[in-house]
Amino acid sequence: MTTVPSPCINWCDINPENGYCRGCYRTLTEIANWSDLTNPEKLEVWSLLSSRKLQAPQQN
Template identity: 85%
Template sequence: MTTVPSPCINWCDINPENGFCRGCYRTLTEIADWSELSNPEKLEVWALLETRKPQAPQ
């Protein structure tokens, strides 16, 4: 079985205004839990990332 890749781009900086990483748009909890998530759960996180990008000012 193939593992869903991490969205991490090695730019780890949490935006204090919304709690999203400015690099991958995950929350600290999603980042910390990533290795424990199932593939379907990882895909759910991936689906949220696109909706977060416009909400995450750089």
């Protein structure tokens, strides 16, 4: 079975305003637990990332 890939882009910096990584938009808990999540759980996290990115303050 294929494993759902991590959204990590190797830019690890947690935004204190929203608690999301500025690189992948996951929470610290999601990042820490990634290897233990099932594929459906990983897909659920992936489904949240686009909306988190849209809500995040843009970098200038």
